[in-house]
Amino acid sequence: MTLEILTSDLLAPLRHGFFTRRGGASSGVFKGLNCGKGSSDQSDIVAINLKRVAGAMGVESKALISMNQVHSADVELVEAPFAAPPRADALVTDRPGLALAVLTADCQPVLFADQEAGVIGAAHAGWRGTLSGVLEATLRRMETLGARREDTVAVIGPTISQRAYEVGWEFYDEITADAPENQRFFIGDGGEKLQFDLxxxxxxxxxxxxxxxxxxxxxxxxxxxERFFSYRRATHQGEADYGRLISVIRL
Known part of the structure; x- marks a missing residue:
């Protein structure tokens, strides 16, 4: 099956894509393009999937740069391929030929670009990373390379929507403790659960x-x-593991 790559006019003509699960070599609960090395999928199959992604982005596999994502606000500057993935949740670069990759399965994959400055970024932004400031930290790190935030654009790829994101009141308390106006991102009928708009x-x-x-x-x-992996859906269905989607941008 052919890879399905979703793109945005906002990031064009830069090569980029939010890859769906279609077109991969994995099977079972990982059926399709599972790019998660940390999953229990066969490592050689994940490597095949990643090679297909690199090929679609026009880079060698070593130039497809990923992270050990830890739900932080840490941002790494990429000047060359890493010997080992850094512990971080965002990457920025101004080097042509390097493809920045984010893995998700409900969290927000966010691709950034200041095309005039020739600076790009990619962030993994779940609720905790977003609350911690990973998106703002990405913008600041891009500025150290010459980007201007008013010239920067960003696209949030496939992520869990409000209608599917049920949370408890302790979650509400944590988000609104940061800023009371954050209550507008919740809906509910006053019961035990609310729905959050990530x-x-x-x-x-x-x-x-x-x-x-x-x-x-x-x-x-x-x-x-059919198109996307989801941690929460896999949990609700009692599945042992789940696949990871990949989102990529390069200069």
Missing amino acids: PAYGLHRMRRAGIGHAVWTRLCTYSDP
Whole structure:
């Protein structure tokens, strides 16, 4: 099956893509393009999937740069391929030929670009990383390479939508303790559970930080099992593990 690569006019003509699960070599619960080395999928099959992604992005496998994601606000500058993936949740570079990759399975994959300055970034932004400031930290690190945030654009790829993201009141308390106005990202009927709008929260954080333009693809990982992996859906279905989607951008 051919790879399915979702793109955004906002990032064009840069080569980039939010890859769906279609077109991969994995099977079982990982069926399709599972790019998670940390999953229990066969490592040689994951390597095949990653090689296909690198080929689609026009780079060698070693130039497909990923991270050991830890839900932090840490950002790494990429000047050459790493010997080992750094512990971080965002990458930035101004070097042509390096492809920055983010793995997700409900969290936000966010691709950034200041095309005039020739600077790009990629962030893994779950609720904890977003609350900690990983999106703002990515913008700041891009500025050290000459980017201007008012000239920077960002696209949030497929992520869990509000209708599928049920949370408890302790979650609400943590998000609103940072800023009371964050209550607007929740809906509920006063019962035990609420629903949180993660992409709206991500857009709010970037717009408040002064980004030039930011959008969400409006695609929900939970709600489309044919195209997307989802940690929460796999958990609800009692599956032993789940695949990881990959999102990539390069100069």
